């Protein structure tokens with residue numbers, strides 16, 4: 212197994228690992244160390260059955276059942292199939308429901324810790340993911356802005372974000388009606404690294420305690436504009452077999468739009484299997 216940097220400051224990549232068998236604790240700790248140090252971990256060249264991937268995902272914490280039930284893989288309620296090949300994907304609110312900056316699970320407690328995306332089918336064009344390094348973005352703030360962000364307590368609901376670029380994901384209204392808003396500071400202190408990062412700046416924050424709606428929108432936009440400067444971004448173009456692990460407590464991401472594909476074998480087919488976790492990986496929690 213070889214772990215190296217993905218870019219100079221953001222992300223690591225792993226080659227020479229076969230996940231058709233669950234890695235032992237030593238390997239898992241190396242993978243977790245690389246993820247937490249770099250916030251993204253790309254594992255290349257995997258050819259896995261659904262259950263292989265599911266068993267690997269379980270090594271990263273408690274698997275979550277997502278609110279979007281129409282994305283669930285039969286027999287694996289925690290696994291989501293994201294793409295453009297099924298009838299449901301003809302609805303752009305489903306196919307392209309994640310093309311705005313967001314942090315997975317910022318609308319719930321405990322917050323989503325890790326998301327992993329396994330690229331099964333990769334279109335010739337589109338279907339990339341942009342990632343934003345919220346830890347380095349936080350480090351680059353002035354001390355006054357760090358304090359302002361830390362003291363800003365935002366209220367979140369799934370799909371309730373009010374910034375101009377927000378896309379309302381499918382099912383948002385029903386989910387909002389059934390959910391309780393959660394409060395998150397605009398700064399998250401990472402439970403493993405202790406490092407601070409900007410947090411939850413898109414898709415779910417709809418107000419900030421003590422501010423008018425306009426002032427809240429302006430403050431979120433201010434920090435989001437800072438965080439999404441090019442020096443904090445990485446655009447990943449997937450190859451089939453890539454698994455991208457995302458430290459959701461220190462990043463945000465957005466998809467690039469994709470068109471409808473007429474079948475899973477079409478040149479423009481996109482199929483991603485997603486798993487997300489709460490809590491710590493057992494191999495990390497045991498140390």
Ligand SMILES: [Fe+2]
Nearest residue numbers: 309313315464
């Ligand atoms: Fe996402």
